[in-house]
Amino acid sequence: MAAFSAVKIPPPQFTTVRSSSQRPGSSPAHFAHSPSAFNSISFGSAKSVRSRPLFAVSSDVVSSDKTKPASSSAFIVNCDMIWRSRLVHCLVVAVTREVALELYEDMVLGRAFEDMCAQMYYRGKMFGFVHLYNGQEAVSTGFIKLLNQSDKVVSTYRDHVHALSKGVPSREVMAELFGKATGCCRGQGGSMHMFSAAHNVLGGFAFIGEGIPVATGAAFSAKYHHEVLKQSKPEGLDVTLAFFGDGTCNNGQFFECLNMAQLWKLPIIFVVENNLWAIGMSHLRATSDPEIWKKGPAFGMPGVHVDGMDVLKVREVAQEAIARARRGEGPTLVECETYRFRGHSLADPDELRKPDEKAHYAARDPIIALKKYIIEHGLASESELKSIDKKIDDVVEDAVEFADSSPLPPRTQLLENVFADPKGFGIGPDGKYRCEDPLFTQGTAQV
Amino acid sequence: MASLQMAALLSAPSTPVPSDRVRVGSLRLSASSSSAARNGGALVVRSEAKVSGGGASARGLSLITHAVAEKAAAASSADSKPGHELLLFEALREGLDEEMERDPTVCVMGEDVGHYGGSYKVTKGLATKYGDLRVLDTPIAENSFTGMGIGSAMTGLRPVVEGMNMGFLLLAYNQISNNCGMLHYTSGGQFKIPIVIRGPGGVGRQLGAEHSQRLESYFQSIPGLQMVACSTPYNAKGLMKAAIRSENPVVLFEHVLLYNLKERIPDEEYVLSLEEAEMVRPGEHVTILTYSRMRYHVMQAAKTLVNKGYDPEVIDIRSLKPFDLYTIGNSIKKTHRVLIVEECMRTGGIGASLRSAIIDNFWDYLDAPILCLSSQDVPTPYAGTLENWTVVQPEQIVAAVEQLCK
Numbered sequence: 001m002a003a004f005s006a007v008k009i010p011p012p013q014f015t016t017v018r019s020s021s022q023r024p025g026s027s028p029a030h031f032a033h034s035p036s037a038f039n040s041i042s043f044g045s046a047k048s049v050r051s052r053p054l055f056a057v058s059s060d061v062v063s064s065d066k067t068k069p070a071s072s073s074a075f076i077v078n079c080d081m082i083w084r085s086r087l088v089h090c091l092v093v094a095v096t097r098e099v100a101l102e103l104y105e106d107m108v109l110g111r112a113f114e115d116m117c118a119q120m121y122y123r124g125k126m127f128g129f130v131h132l133y134n135g136q137e138a139v140s141t142g143f144i145k146l147l148n149q150s151d152k153v154v155s156t157y158r159d160h161v162h163a164l165s166k167g168v169p170s171r172e173v174m175a176e177l178f179g180k181a182t183g184c185c186r187g188q189g190g191s192m193h194m195f196s197a198a199h200n201v202l203g204g205f206a207f208i209g210e211g212i213p214v215a216t217g218a219a220f221s222a223k224y225h226h227e228v229l230k231q232s233k234p235e236g237l238d239v240t241l242a243f244f245g246d247g248t249c250n251n252g253q254f255f256e257c258l259n260m261a262q263l264w265k266l267p268i269i270f271v272v273e274n275n276l277w278a279i280g281m282s283h284l285r286a287t288s289d290p291e292i293w294k295k296g297p298a299f300g301m302p303g304v305h306v307d308g309m310d311v312l313k314v315r316e317v318a319q320e321a322i323a324r325a326r327r328g329e330g331p332t333l334v335e336c337e338t339y340r341f342r343g344h345s346l347a348d349p350d351e352l353r354k355p356d357e358k359a360h361y362a363a364r365d366p367i368i369a370l371k372k373y374i375i376e377h378g379l380a381s382e383s384e385l386k387s388i389d390k391k392i393d394d395v396v397e398d399a400v401e402f403a404d405s406s407p408l409p410p411r412t413q414l415l416e417n418v419f420a421d422p423k424g425f426g427i428g429p430d431g432k433y434r435c436e437d438p439l440f441t442q443g444t445a446q447v
Numbered sequence: 448m449a450s451l452q453m454a455a456l457l458s459a460p461s462t463p464v465p466s467d468r469v470r471v472g473s474l475r476l477s478a479s480s481s482s483a484a485r486n487g488g489a490l491v492v493r494s495e496a497k498v499s500g501g502g503a504s505a506r507g508l509s510l511i512t513h514a515v516a517e518k519a520a521a522a523s524s525a526d527s528k529p530g531h532e533l534l535l536f537e538a539l540r541e542g543l544d545e546e547m548e549r550d551p552t553v554c555v556m557g558e559d560v561g562h563y564g565g566s567y568k569v570t571k572g573l574a575t576k577y578g579d580l581r582v583l584d585t586p587i588a589e590n591s592f593t594g595m596g597i598g599s600a601m602t603g604l605r606p607v608v609e610g611m612n613m614g615f616l617l618l619a620y621n622q623i624s625n626n627c628g629m630l631h632y633t634s635g636g637q638f639k640i641p642i643v644i645r646g647p648g649g650v651g652r653q654l655g656a657e658h659s660q661r662l663e664s665y666f667q668s669i670p671g672l673q674m675v676a677c678s679t680p681y682n683a684k685g686l687m688k689a690a691i692r693s694e695n696p697v698v699l700f701e702h703v704l705l706y707n708l709k710e711r712i713p714d715e716e717y718v719l720s721l722e723e724a725e726m727v728r729p730g731e732h733v734t735i736l737t738y739s740r741m742r743y744h745v746m747q748a749a750k751t752l753v754n755k756g757y758d759p760e761v762i763d764i765r766s767l768k769p770f771d772l773y774t775i776g777n778s779i780k781k782t783h784r785v786l787i788v789e790e791c792m793r794t795g796g797i798g799a800s801l802r803s804a805i806i807d808n809f810w811d812y813l814d815a816p817i818l819c820l821s822s823q824d825v826p827t828p829y830a831g832t833l834e835n836w837t838v839v840q841p842e843q844i845v846a847a848v849e850q851l852c853k
Contacts, residue, residue, distance in 0.1 A: 152602065186635035195634035202601055202638070203630065210625055213591040217598020224604060228580055229551055256588035260595065263586070417632050418671050420639035420694035423722055425673075425769055437773070 095312060097379040103311050104374060104385060106145060107137040107367050108392045110161035113170060114342075116396045117160065117177060121346045125404070126177045130191045133161040135309075135341035138366035139273050140165045142314025143241055146322055150233075152200045152222075152240040154215035157192035158273075158340075159204045162243060167199045174399035180406035187409045188417065208244065209251035212270070215242035216257045219268035219331075226328075236326030237267040244271075247278030249292045258299045258333065265330035269321045270296075272335040273308065279344040280352045296333030308336030309364040312373070339364075530713045536706040538680035539569045542687035543607065545716065547577055550605065553691055556583045556596050557609030557646075566611045567647055567706050593619035593644070597626045600642040605691060613648030613700065614660040627696045628671035643690045645699035649740055649790055650838050652704065656826035659834075661791040666698055667768055667800060674767040675721050676700040676739045680710040682765060685719030693721060700767070702740045724771035726778075730760035733784040733848055736775060736801060738764045741788045741839060748844035757848055767797055770804055776812075779805065783814040784851050788839055793821040818847050 095103075114132040121130055133140065136158075144153060144165035155162040163173055168184055176183025177191055185195050185204075193204035202218055205211040222238040225231045248254055249272060261268050272292050276283045284290050296303025302324075306317045314336060321332040339361035343350030374380050419425050533541065547553045555570055561584035564571030574582040585592040589610065596606040610616040616623065623644065630638055650659040666672055673695045677683035683701070690697040727742065728749060737745045742763045749759050760778055764771060779785055785805060787798040798819040805817060820839045827837055 154598075184635070185633060185637070188635050189633040193633040195630075195637050197634070197637035202598065203634065205625075207621065207625060210594070210621060213594020213622060214598035214601065214626060216591065217595035217600070218602045219598075220595055221599040221602035221604050224552075224554065224580060224599065228554075228578070252588075253591050253594065256586070256591035257595075259586055260588065260591060264580075417636035419673070420631055420636075420641070 138311035170399040219266035267325035308338030542684035610646030659827035748841035
């Protein structure tokens with residue numbers, strides 16, 4: 001495909017990244033970005049962050065000719081230039097072959113899985129609301145691949161790929177989507193409620209904003225385990241990632257949790273997947289100040305904006321934010337500028353988004369970009385990448401076969417798992433309410 | 448008041464006791480109560496199987512002349528009786544304290560629970576003892592800190608979330624309904640949520656409409672939630688401990704007007720069963736099912752009824768979800784007449800659910816239609832007279848029983 005045309009698209013609708021250097025009074029030097037024209041996110045040393053905790057850092061590249069205007073105008077720096085300039089910088093922050101291939105494989109898995117979901121949906125194998133993640137893979141891969149097993153991920157309804165990146169087997173996710181008993185939640189959750197205790201995926205929430213307090217609670221728990229229960233780990237606190245979108249950033253729970261997380265310095269990272277659209281509501285029509293990263297410093301935490309279509313940039317930001325959280329320095333708000341290539345859900349006709357906006361972001365496809373990077377740096381050959389593609393296709397096919405051949409949940413499963421301790425609840429094996437059993441208060445009425 | 452209790456606790460149980468004070472486990476009455484009240488005690492048969500140790504096997508419980516027991520002046524002579532006397536909020540605190548000591552993952556979250564000690568002093572002193580992280584003063588963000596409690600419950604802690612007033616938990620309804628109630632199910636059983644959500648509710652003394660809400664009816668249809676209501680210091684402590692130890696999310700309903708009830712409770716540790724109802728007064732003629740503050744109105748009416756020759760059986764259902772249909776059923780099989788007295792609203796209230804549960808299960812045993820006395824379906828007015836007419840008064844209970852037993 002004609003990947004990067006050097007076209008500057010000047011739409012008035014959407015704003016792009018900001019550099020703190022544009023604001024009067026702020027000094028970019030504190031953030032130790034390299035004196036060269038391009039910088040990626042650099043918190044620099046922890047010292048620099050602490051000395052000026054209230055400023056946000058923009059991670060996007062400032063083009064070398066400094067034609068970047070003041071922050072209020074809308075301007076998109078040509079992505080081709082971003083990549084080219086980034087290439088130089090990336091050499092300084094090298095990515096090893098293993099890491100690059102891991103990232104590539106994870107993103108391809110996310111993309112192939114979601115494409116298969118769409119197919120299966122239209123064939124009538126899965127139902128309801130299915131929200132696909134195409135185009136946003138860089139955010140999930142960039143962040144989650146840095147986590148340990150015991151770190152937690154909390155997501156929204158667009159959660160298939162978060163679960164996959166965290167390590168939940170594709171078979172289990174696909175079976176869950178088909179509503180089979182072998183799904184990760186026994187078929188009881190569905191597309192919007194992916195949970196995995198083994199992989200520490202804490203859901204999967206259908207109402208936006210609902211998962212953020214849960215993530216804050218998981219981070220609180222990590223801090224509690226360290227400070228009260230004295231169960232410390234050598235690598236530091238367990239980190240929680242909360243993923244949510246631009247629409248959620250207008251919701252009260254978001255602000256309440258930013259406050260609490262910073263107040264108690266919880267090890268949480270708030271990752272905003274700003275794909276500019278909340279179903280049919282443009283972010284700019286819904287938000288008084290559309291620059292979400294600015295809301296971090298309002299609460300005293302660093303707010304970072306990063307190009308969410310570039311997995312390496314995301315990964316770099318994530319590394320710093322995760323390290324901060326592990327050290328106990330508190331939360332970070334990371335706004336990832338990204339885009340979903342499909343509609344909000346499979347039921348969304350997606351009529352409101354303009355074709356040129358879609359084309360612009362399609363040209364910044366994170367998988368294609370990473371592929372280009374890998375090949376240009378000689379980290380792997382084209383055929384190796386193709387073999388990864390093939391392997392992922394097999395994995396996804398196998399997941400579909402597994403899900404297809406799995407049994408549907410039986411009737412007896414309906415009333416199970418309502419309560420962890422079902423003493424008096426539900427219907428017992430004799431068909432009567434358990435609370436009628438005289439022994440029920442002794443906990444003998446088991447599921 | 449706390450110091451008097453401490454004095455009673457600390458002093459050795461060897462000081463002689465005046466004979467007129469010998470009353471095992473009674474509720475303290477004011478000096479003005481008549482001797483009729485002292486003599487007319489009904490025996491409480493404790494049905495809980497879990498009481499540990501050799502505590503008193505039966506407690507005498509006198510009929511109460513007032514809805515809220517008044518504190519007596521001198522408590523120092525109560526030393527030689529087993530157990531110790533305390534007020535209901537202190538019983539809650541004691542239960543919470545014991546559980547926090549026993550299990551380090553138990554923590555408290557809420558507004559003003561730490562340094563302030565709780566709006567009704569239930570958590571007083573706990574922050575000094577356990578630290579600011581275990582007794583967490585939260586900002587005013589009910590939805591979010593309830594969600595935080597749920598998130599930490601999913602990851603290994605056992606939080607007790609306090610709503611400063613139960614009505615404030617309406618702001619947390621999103622988290623309580625969607626996450627608290629549902630996550631164990633939607634995760635296929637992978638995550639349990641051993642959270643306790645508690646707070647004072649009910650109609651107080653002219654607190655206004657929004658501070659006088661009864662949320663039992665709002666929460667009862669949420670699948671996945673267990674609900675209990677405490678009414679005496681004894682069951683408050685026992686239910687608090689049971690709720691904390693339970694793996695289910697439990698909502699513990701306390702009542703604003705009952706926090707100053709005084710009672711003598713055992714020294715030994717005891718935990719009550721969350722699902723069991725309490726037999727307050729056995730009888731033959733009619734079963735009166737009630738909970739929380741209305742228990743005291745019922746007992747007051749029972750006094751009048753006894754004088755009129757009726758023998759009501761009073762059961763404090765305690766467990767609002769699930770209902771203890773075993774105890775209730777046994778009672779109905781004996782008396783064949785049921786009166787439900789509750790404080791929540793008529794529409795969709797606890798009484799409505801209880802009524803249908805009884806009809807479903809015990810239809811053949813009923814000799815009369817089930818009567819249900821509930822509060823009026825109005826926002827609680829401020830004016831004292833109007834407020835009194837909003838809730839069920841003892842006279843109405845007496846009239847209802849008379850009608851039922853015709």
